[in-house]
Amino acid sequence: MRVSKILGMALENLKQRKLRTSLTTLGVVIGITSIIGLASLGEGFRIEIRDRMQQGFELNNLTIIPGSLFAGLSRQRFTDDDVQTISKISGVETVTQVMQIGNMTLYNGNRSVQAFVATAVNFTEFIQIFSDRFIFESSMPLATYKNDTITIGYKVNHPSENDTRPFAVANDSIVSTLAIPYLEPIPHVEMQNYTFAVGGTLQQKGTPGITNFDYWVFIPLETAREIYKTVESDLIFVRVHDPEKSEEIAKDIEKLFPPFRITILVPLTFIKQVDNILNIVQLFLIAIASISLLVAGIGIMNIMTVSVMERTREIGILKAIGATSRTVLTMFLAEAMLVGLIGGLIGIFTGYGVSYGLAYALSRFIHPQQDTTFQNPAQPQRLTITPAFAPEWTIAAFAFAIIICIIFGLYPARKASKLNPVEALRYE
């Protein structure tokens, strides 16, 4: 029997039992709708989170800190040699070291501000690495920077939201008080005043990753080395050419140091881990949705078993006039497959609709907290999830619908095909 005829007859049989067919198909529609809906929403959610994280992390930049969280008894600081060796690794664009000074108080005339993070940097290298965030509000040309130049972060320069006047602008001369430790004659700390020229003030840039420059002030590394009488530094920042290779480069850097001597923060690793978790969550959701398709499959088996019983005589007639068991099997399987096909097609469209509806509802009613740094109140920002329809997911869901229907149709179809024609013809 020709395939087109078998399909035509199957369709005709389904049309004869419209209500029954509709209800059976509805099960498949619901199953596919849930799968497509959850898969596309999950994918959209994942993309949204990844985008947000990519905005929050500078994927090109690695941060190296001395010691490790659990084996950090000897937090040996970094030297120029360390920076030199790291800079020779292939794929590394720029390497810079930073000395952390702690907090400092700044005076400009009769105004004073507190900077919580004072750092000593090589401005040229530092700006190369953080070009996206080290943007001036007011500045002198970089070439005119001397060893008494200071750069001030936005929140330090604008400490009060009520006072729009900046604390300082470029070229201002300001005084800062630094706590200098002395070991001799007995270990003690002395407060000493230093005069700096403001080389620039920074624009507000928020909190990408772990460093929020809004609260930082920067002085030249050479100056800090003279003041603190040390050539060691606390952090190394590395900029790599290709963020995709950042994990590889981090491994190369780790090999240069003894175990647990350093910790490297690789944004890509973190993003990948979060992405993996989201992947698992998404698969879990799809697995739950698939259960509804299984239930639909059982519905199909149930209905088809009843249908085979009702059509026993018809099967007997078909066999008497020459239909093989295989033909009967194929006819019933074709009906099951058509239910999957129709249900799957409708389910894809309703799935798209449902995921857009849910995405809209979620975007409208969920306001995630963000920017929770201590001086910066959280701003409500809408979560915008756009459902993402991966064609492979859609095709897989569609194929899954058909396969489930065929698998569950197999038992009743086999039952039909194995009927003894004489008994089938006698069936009332």
Next chain:
Amino acid sequence: MSVSDMAPILDVRQVKKSYRMGKVLVPALSGVSFDVQEGEFLTIFGPSGSGKSTLLHLLGGLDRPDEGEILVDGANILKLNDSNLAELRLNKIGFVFQFFNLLPRLTALGNVELPLTIAGVSDGETIDRAKEMLKLVGLETRENHRPYELSGGEQQRVAIARAFITNPKIILADEPTGNLDTKTGLEIVQLMKKLNKEKGQTFIVVTHDPRIAEQADRTIYLKDGLIEDIKEAETARGTMR
């Protein structure tokens, strides 16, 4: 060469068949032998429970005998697998049933087309031949009617047309007039006789209607699963073993 010298179209040798009814084995046929020549119009006559229908099902390859042999146009049905049996039913045998056994959702034309559809014949040829068959049984104006829109006699004509469409060598009819009034029953018998004469097909008709038996070339009388008698009309062509 005389007709009786030719190889029979049907050869039945010592056929036995029992059915299991719960725990009891009920014999339906207890050793039946006869043959049928091509073009013969044979009736199998007997009361209810004599094994007529069982015999017909065995002849049509719907079932297999427990013992004995049945050769249909030379093919031993015991040696054919299910698929070959289906092929035999499709190509060599046409069935006509007491209760017509038409598919209710198909039109008269659709029902007649069915065997050719199963055989995979092209749509054009199927439709042409089905229309030709309906014309042959005088139902050319009823082709788009569904079975429930047709009278009993008309439904049986559709069934005959369906049995004829593959041009089988043997037509097996199980009480074809059993569900019809006397007049319509007679018309159906006359139609079958006419087709037997014109087309030359072999007819084996199971009946307990003596008027059909009167029309036959030969009548086999069955009782309790055994052949009680074989009566031949003047033009008889078959032989009893």
